Amino acid sequence: MEKPVYYAPTDYGDYAFSVAAAAVKFGAGVLVELGGDAKSLGLKRVALFMDPKVRNTKPAMVAEKSLKEAGVDYEIYDEIKIEPTDGSFMAAAKFAAEGNFDGFISLGGGSTMDTAKAANLYSTHPADFLAYVNLPYGEFRPAPGPLKPHIACPTTSGTGSETTSTAVMDIVELKVKTAISQKLMKPTLALVDPTTAETMPAGVVAATGFDVLTHAIESYTARPYTTRARPATPDQRPVFQGANPYSDTSSLHAISLGGKYLVRAVKDPDDVEARHMLMLAATTAGLSFGNAGVHLPHAMSYGVAGLCHTLVADGYEDDNPMVPHGIACILNAPAAFRFCAPACPERHLEAASALGADTRNADPEHGGKLLTDKLIEMMRETGLPNGTGALGFTEADIPELTKRGFNQPRLLILAPREVTEQDVADMYRDGLKYW
Numbered sequence: 001m002e003k004p005v006y007y008a009p010t011d012y013g014d015y016a017f018s019v020a021a022a023a024v025k026f027g028a029g030v031l032v033e034l035g036g037d038a039k040s041l042g043l044k045r046v047a048l049f050m051d052p053k054v055r056n057t058k059p060a061m062v063a064e065k066s067l068k069e070a071g072v073d074y075e076i077y078d079e080i081k082i083e084p085t086d087g088s089f090m091a092a093a094k095f096a097a098e099g100n101f102d103g104f105i106s107l108g109g110g111s112t113m114d115t116a117k118a119a120n121l122y123s124t125h126p127a128d129f130l131a132y133v134n135l136p137y138g139e140f141r142p143a144p145g146p147l148k149p150h151i152a153c154p155t156t157s158g159t160g161s162e163t164t165s166t167a168v169m170d171i172v173e174l175k176v177k178t179a180i181s182q183k184l185m186k187p188t189l190a191l192v193d194p195t196t197a198e199t200m201p202a203g204v205v206a207a208t209g210f211d212v213l214t215h216a217i218e219s220y221t222a223r224p225y226t227t228r229a230r231p232a233t234p235d236q237r238p239v240f241q242g243a244n245p246y247s248d249t250s251s252l253h254a255i256s257l258g259g260k261y262l263v264r265a266v267k268d269p270d271d272v273e274a275r276h277m278l279m280l281a282a283t284t285a286g287l288s289f290g291n292a293g294v295h296l297p298h299a300m301s302y303g304v305a306g307l308c309h310t311l312v313a314d315g316y317e318d319d320n321p322m323v324p325h326g327i328a329c330i331l332n333a334p335a336a337f338r339f340c341a342p343a344c345p346e347r348h349l350e351a352a353s354a355l356g357a358d359t360r361n362a363d364p365e366h367g368g369k370l371l372t373d374k375l376i377e378m379m380r381e382t383g384l385p386n387g388t389g390a391l392g393f394t395e396a397d398i399p400e401l402t403k404r405g406f407n408q409p410r411l412l413i414l415a416p417r418e419v420t421e422q423d424v425a426d427m428y429r430d431g432l433k434y435w
């Protein structure tokens with residue numbers, strides 16, 4: 001049977017996709033080049049945003065030594081909040097505004113990189129916090145001009161934030177998690193040294209690794225850009241434009257890397273190859289979702305993370321109780337992909353195949369089941385909770401979860417089929433228990 005054309009032109013939809021390319025340098029040990037890279041960008045005095053857990057570790061020492069040797073002056077900011085807030089972003093922006101810096105370096109996980117992005121934005125182009133925040137909570141005002149150079153150096157194999165133009169945070173007063181997505185906020189260079197992730201606890205590898213997988217599978221199964229409304233002016237084409245031929249390549253590559261290496265990386269801390277390849281998967285998935293966007297599992301994660309403040313997940317014992325982002329996403333993913341599969345079954349089948357499921361002789365209509373069965377198998381192998389029920393959620397929580405998950409229009413719009421509030425409730429119900 002001939003495969004359907006996913007990008008068939010439509011009368012109403014967009015006729016173009018754009019590639020916001022990210023500059024990436026990847027390699028074991030490449031962090032020693034940080035100082036040289038900063039110098040090449042003309043930086044003389046940088047704000048060095050550092051995860052406090054990273055501060056006394058080898059990557060921090062390597063980064064500082066490299067900057068010193070290159071003659072780049074720096075000041076460290078390590079008041080990074082894991083799961084940042086409007087307040088923590090603005091505190092970082094104040095530090096940035098007062099420090100007379102000509103650039104930014106971030107060394108840490110997604111929270112650290114996102115905090116540096118926000119500090120760069122608000123210190124370079126000061127505004128009220130909500131000015132740049134995504135709709136519907138903020139005004140989604142575009143930054144009025146370029147930001148300062150930012151070199152992002154991830155130390156976890158998860159968010160892919162080093163290649164995206166998004167910073168995620170909670171708005172405390174509104175009790176919502178949302179984001180700032182600004183084209184100009186993409187780091188100038190992603191400097192990715194997979195040796196920095198070698199010491200991650202297994203639980204963190206699992207949580208961040210499943211974040212990677214959801215990024216890649218959601219990007220691959222997102223609605224095609226040709227069915228998203230055509231922008232009135234070129235600059236209104238959104239950062240997250242829907243699945244497109246560019247993001248497809250990196251999505252499938254990231255899914256196959258995750259399928260091959262995630263379970264290995266979690267189970268064996270000495271499996272250096274698996275941990276390095278998972279870092280490559282994270283960056284690769286960042287390239288895909290940074291152009292395509294994510295949809296239902298991420299939208300629904302906001303409800304789970306926003307309502308559960310009692311979980312102490314493996315590997316996160318030193319943090320305040322919370323549901324790590326990747327876990328909040330993957331716990332909804334099987335339910336969400338079951339819902340989405342009928343809209344583009346062949347894409348779900350291809351994703352299942354890339355993930356390592358046996359898809360020989362399978363028809364596209366089996367794609368959703370093959371994909372979700374494989375994901376559930378990987379969740380079980382890595383010791384993840386059995387659905388949101390294992391975190392304490394019950395039927396009684398469905399209305400509040402639904403309210404929060406449904407209130408993410410920028411993500412819901414990218415699902416491959418229309419989503420009603422009832423659909424979201426049904427998916428949360430489906431996600432309470434998987435085995």
Ligand SMILES: [Fe+2]
Pocket residue numbers: 159211215298325329
């Ligand atoms: Fe994510």
